[in-house]
Amino acid sequence: MSGLYETQRAMRNMRKAxxxxxxxxxxxxxxxxxxxxxxxxxGNDRAMDLDGVGPLAGQSGFRVIGAATTRSRGVKFGExxxxxxxxxxxxxxxxxxxxxxxxxxxxxxxxxSGANPRSYGLAGEVDLESGPVSEGDIARVLAxxxxxxxxxxREVLHAxxxxxxxxxxxxxxxxxxxxxxxxxxxxxxLTIDAHVxxxxxxxxxxxxxxxxxxxxxxxVSGVSSLVxxxxxxxxxxxxxxxxxxxxxxxxxxxxxxxxxVRLGGDxxxxxxxxGLQVPWQTAERIKTLHGGVVATGMDDREMIETAGxxxxxxxxxxxxxxxxxxxxxxxxxxEILEEVRARLDAAGFESLPGQKIVLTGGGSQIPGLDGxxxxxxxxxxxxxxxxxxxxxxxxATGPGFSSAVGLSLFAANPQDEYWDFDVPTETYxxxxxxxxxxxxxxxx
Amino acid sequence: xxxFPSGPVFDPALHGRARPHQPERPRTQEEMEAENxxxxxxxxxxxxxxxxxxxxxxxxxxxxxAAPRRADPAPSRMAYRMQRLSLTPLFxxxxxxxxxxxxxxxxxMFVLNNDDAREIINTQVExxxxxxxxxxxxxxxxxxxxxxxxxxxxxxxxxxxxxxxxTSFDMDLEDMRRQITELAPVASASLQVRDAGILQxxxxxxxxxxxxxxxxxxxxxxxxxxRIRELLARAERPDLPLVTGxxxxxxxxxxxxxxxxxxxxxxxxxxxxxxxxxRWDVVFDRDQRVMLPxxxxxxxxxxxxxxxxxxxxxxxxxxxxxxxxxERPTLRLAQGAKEELQRIRAMMSE
Numbered sequence: 001m002s003g004l005y006e007t008q009r010a011m012r013n014m015r016k017a018x019x020x021x022x023x024x025x026x027x028x029x030x031x032x033x034x035x036x037x038x039x040x041x042x043g044n045d046r047a048m049d050l051d052g053v054g055p056l057a058g059q060s061g062f063r064v065i066g067a068a069t070t071r072s073r074g075v076k077f078g079e080x081x082x083x084x085x086x087x088x089x090x091x092x093x094x095x096x097x098x099x100x101x102x103x104x105x106x107x108x109x110x111x112x113s114g115a116n117p118r119s120y121g122l123a124g125e126v127d128l129e130s131g132p133v134s135e136g137d138i139a140r141v142l143a144x145x146x147x148x149x150x151x152x153x154r155e156v157l158h159a160x161x162x163x164x165x166x167x168x169x170x171x172x173x174x175x176x177x178x179x180x181x182x183x184x185x186x187x188x189x190l191t192i193d194a195h196v197x198x199x200x201x202x203x204x205x206x207x208x209x210x211x212x213x214x215x216x217x218x219x220v221s222g223v224s225s226l227v228x229x230x231x232x233x234x235x236x237x238x239x240x241x242x243x244x245x246x247x248x249x250x251x252x253x254x255x256x257x258x259x260x261v262r263l264g265g266d267x268x269x270x271x272x273x274x275g276l277q278v279p280w281q282t283a284e285r286i287k288t289l290h291g292g293v294v295a296t297g298m299d300d301r302e303m304i305e306t307a308g309x310x311x312x313x314x315x316x317x318x319x320x321x322x323x324x325x326x327x328x329x330x331x332x333x334x335e336i337l338e339e340v341r342a343r344l345d346a347a348g349f350e351s352l353p354g355q356k357i358v359l360t361g362g363g364s365q366i367p368g369l370d371g372x373x374x375x376x377x378x379x380x381x382x383x384x385x386x387x388x389x390x391x392x393x394x395x396a397t398g399p400g401f402s403s404a405v406g407l408s409l410f411a412a413n414p415q416d417e418y419w420d421f422d423v424p425t426e427t428y429x430x431x432x433x434x435x436x437x438x439x440x441x442x443x444x
Numbered sequence: 445x446x447x448f449p450s451g452p453v454f455d456p457a458l459h460g461r462a463r464p465h466q467p468e469r470p471r472t473q474e475e476m477e478a479e480n481x482x483x484x485x486x487x488x489x490x491x492x493x494x495x496x497x498x499x500x501x502x503x504x505x506x507x508x509x510a511a512p513r514r515a516d517p518a519p520s521r522m523a524y525r526m527q528r529l530s531l532t533p534l535f536x537x538x539x540x541x542x543x544x545x546x547x548x549x550x551x552x553m554f555v556l557n558n559d560d561a562r563e564i565i566n567t568q569v570e571x572x573x574x575x576x577x578x579x580x581x582x583x584x585x586x587x588x589x590x591x592x593x594x595x596x597x598x599x600x601x602x603x604x605x606x607x608x609x610x611t612s613f614d615m616d617l618e619d620m621r622r623q624i625t626e627l628a629p630v631a632s633a634s635l636q637v638r639d640a641g642i643l644q645x646x647x648x649x650x651x652x653x654x655x656x657x658x659x660x661x662x663x664x665x666x667x668x669x670x671r672i673r674e675l676l677a678r679a680e681r682p683d684l685p686l687v688t689g690x691x692x693x694x695x696x697x698x699x700x701x702x703x704x705x706x707x708x709x710x711x712x713x714x715x716x717x718x719x720x721x722x723r724w725d726v727v728f729d730r731d732q733r734v735m736l737p738x739x740x741x742x743x744x745x746x747x748x749x750x751x752x753x754x755x756x757x758x759x760x761x762x763x764x765x766x767x768x769x770x771e772r773p774t775l776r777l778a779q780g781a782k783e784e785l786q787r788i789r790a791m792m793s794e
């Protein structure tokens with residue numbers, strides 16, 4: 001993991017530089033929209049950062065001063081497909097956000113949902129030399145974790161220590177200062193396709209920005225839409241996006257699993273478009289205005305005009321009942337939820353103490369989705385909206401912005417990652433330098 | 445499909461696949477239709493004619509309608525960069541301050557490069573300045589000199605050739621004050637432009653304290669030994685004591701103290717002589733002379749005065765009382781007194 005270590009560390013330094021400047025942009029590159037928030041860090045609660053998370057989950061330290069969203073272009077399944085197009089979309093969003101913020105942004109953190117995320121649980125164990133656990137010991141145990149072969153052409157996006165154990169006492173979030181003989185750590189590692197990162201980097205570079213961090217959108221929407229006890233007791237966040245549906249499982253305030261289903265709201269729109277024989281834009285409009293997943297008798301009588309400009313009078317003046325529309329949408333939504341269910345089952349979600357499932361993302365706004373989801377995913381389903389952050393415009397408070405908001409929380413209070421710890425001394429020339437110094441001391 | 449046929453109830457067109465049914469219209473409507481068509485045709489002909497007149501040719505009747513191409517909502521890379529540049533604080537500061545400053549300097553240089561323009565500007569500025577300075581509230585009409593004798597005030601009027609009325613901006617009061625105080629009889633002067641346009645000069649003159657007779661003539665000195673003016677004769681100020689001798693002027697304060705001690709004999713005091721720029725001789729009439737030491741001459745003179753008081757020393761026939769050595773005061777008798785003393789001594793010895 002050493003090559004990755006360097007790039008991720010470089011990104012962390014960028015983030016630090018951005019904090020010093022006090023301005024950072026977060027960019028959510030989605031399949032249906034590109035959202036950009038510009039954050040200003042006042043630095044008024046730096047002192048509180050030292051002891052866990054500050055008040056208001058650490059979000060009191062920043063303020064959203066610019067927000068813009070634009071239709072996404074060239075993104076498919078949460079991955080950049082046409083780089084030039086995506087770059088234009090990113091540029092549009094960034095320009096509008098910068099204009100609103102009236103400040104130039106140089107650093108950007110970004111998240112995306114696709115790229116075939118895959119979760120790995122890693123375990124490491126190390127003998128403690130003496131005395132209490134130090135930061136160096138943590139670095140050693142993390143470095144000693146047995147990394148599986150995650151395949152060619154994939155990169156590690158997150159590698160977060162989720163649990164520490166000293167001897168047989170497990171469940172430490174922070175083992176520093178504990179005394180014991182052996183230190184064990186569990187890591188959660190998330191890998192994604194490397195070419196997606198390359199594309200993102202290219203787009204960001206073309207926009208004259210520095211990338212200050214990358215995150216999985218499933219993870220950050222969990223950060224923003226799960227409340228604290230849900231994160232603590234175990235829950236899953238299902239981010240129903242445009243091109244892919246992200247799943248992240250949290251327990252003890254750590255993400256332990258993330259996955260993505262390559263199905264999303266765009267597929268529902270596609271079904272509507274095909275089923276009603278209307279253009280994509282019309283289908284999208286009909287879906288958002290009249291869509292639903294539970295049909296009632298009333299819906300048979302509610303007729304929806306399918307406007308068109310083909311010139312064929314009859315074709316352009318058709319009407320469909322809402323029940324028909326629901327009949328088209330529901331199977332696809334069910335399919336998505338079934339797929340999510342399968343992924344959660346594969347991850348062993350049922351063994352968690354908490355079984356809460358939170359639906360968020362733009363797709364979660366389908367009326368009646370919570371009822372359908374509770375039939376498929378279990379009883380404890382709720383619809384989640386992102387946490388409120390200061391200065392966020394009303395238009396950006398919907399569930400579609402949960403990953404953008406979560407990314408700004410992530411920017412303010414990043415989770416410790418593997419690369420946040422110093423390189424263990426064994427692999428670092430400092431040790432030989434120290435030995436040389438000792439030699440000098442001994443001999444003179 | 446909403447428009448249900450309004451024609452006969454049984455319509456063969458309704459059988460088979462439902463097609464939009466055109467209801468039969470009355471003939472009058474058809475006629476109106478035809479009229480409409482004719483009017484439209486005429487209008488089209490007229491427009492074609494107008495087109496030919498303006499353009500000289502006729503374009504194809506049917507042009508493929510250009511699809512309304514929507515502009516890309518994304519900013520171009522250049523526009524994006526320009527916007528970022530315009531948000532850069534340094535650049536904004538430069539735009540706000542630097543560019544106007546450069547423009548102003550440029551315009552200024554361009555204008556000043558032209559001699560005529562510079563001339564015009566100068567005269568304009570000058571005339572504005574004059575107009576302001578010559579407002580009545582700044583004009584000085586007269587000069588009033590207080591505290592100076594007639595001669596001194598005449599002198600002041602001579603050395604300050606002011607041409608009233610005059611604006612106060614043209615008067616350098618400090619310089620004028622310096623000129624006035626350079627006059628010998630003036631100790632200090634203060635000038636102010638009073639309201640009602642009067643230049644008020646308050647002069648404090650030097651007070652004559654002694655008359656000094658030197659190689660260049662007879663002068664009046666004040667208490668500090670500064671020359672006030674030359675006298676034609678000592679007799680001009682008989683009320684003041686006379687001092688002479690080299691560097692006497694520097695020791696006028698001491699001379700005044702000695703004179704104060706010698707005040708009881710004022711009638712007989714002829715003057716003080718500075719000897720060797722070092723010490724004083726007090727000269728009384730009958731050529732009597734008291735030679736005082738350089739150090740502490742006042743107490744020496746006080747001793748002499750005490751002797752005089754007790755024994756009428758200076759009334760006797762003595763030419764010189766030498767007090768230069770305090771331990772050994774010496775009297776020099778006049779010729780007659782000496783002979784008389786010798787006679788008395790001889791008599792005594794007999």
